[in-house]
Amino acid sequence: MSLSTKADGAYLALRRAIVEHALKPGTKLPEDKLAEQFGISRTLVRAALARLAADGLIDIGNKRTAAVARPSLEEARAVFEVRRCLEAEVVRLVIAKWKPSMGTALEAHVREERAAAAERQATASIRLAGEFHIKLAEMAANPILQRYLDEVATRCSLILAVHGRPHSSECAISEHRDLIKALRGGDSNKAVALMQAHLNGIEERALLPALANDEEELAVILAPYAGAAGSGS
Incomplete structure (x- = not known):
């Protein structure tokens, strides 16, 4: 090596x-x-x-x-503000470039999330939840956007470790499935709204008193x- x-x-x-x-x-x-x-x-x-x-x-x-x-609460809020902007554009680009194979890949990833949750693999569940968003950014086929989203999603995981309550795998899995359905249907407005609601939920769980x-x-x-x-x- x-x-x-x-x-x-x-x-x-x-x-x-x-x-x-x-x-x-x-x-x-x-x-x-x-x-x-x-x-x-x-x-x-x-x-x-x-x-x-x-x-x-x-x-x-x-x-x-x-x-x-x-990360401080002030920094955490700033990170989530940026993430909402980035992920809205990711959703729009993915819909514009949608292929059936994308849905297949995303569904396979959600099955991994489900398996990790069923086996109570908390650390894997946390990682897979973030990787779902990174996978979406890859599908947007914009390397700059992908790089920034990767960094922001990773920092959000750290923010959750500082300020948040335990990761809710069931919420993530259900919301990811709803998002895939909207992406497959080509409904950009609905997909963006679902993503925003999903991120708002993550932020609510994140910005709690430090544990x-x-x-x-x-x-x-x-x-x-x-x-x-x-x-x-």
Whole structure:
């Protein structure tokens, strides 16, 4: 595995751990422990952390100490304002470019969400709920829009970890299915309205008083993610 691939693997593993709420807001990310966990140099760890900081997922202090970010309520509201604008345009573009294969792919994704919910896989449910929106952005076939939506959706997951109540997989699945139906029907106004209502519901769940976070050993949390990164999965 090349050095760049190892750095990418560490970045993706840490990103996923944050998205799935395994790494909670405020968790310290010491370079030496991460280097040992992923089997890479501290230089490569710094590169991965810099990318996460650019994504708004971690904060790096004056002494280069990194920690999972804790977005404020003001920042959270701003993120959701941007997300509503982006996702409305995603819906319009997807309808304009609609193909039956898109519906098939989205329905397959919702089945994954349903399976994760049935097996009570909370972390997978959180990740899959966000990936549904990223998949829609891919279908819009606008790389710039996709990049911004990816970043905003990921930051919303972090916001939920700071301020929200537990993820409601049933709400997400039902609302995603309704949205697919509107997309398939080519009803742009209805699809945009459903998306806005869906995002408003997510925001309502997100912008609640901060929850207490239990501290857990960093190595224990990251072990499965580091293993996946090392195997290239």
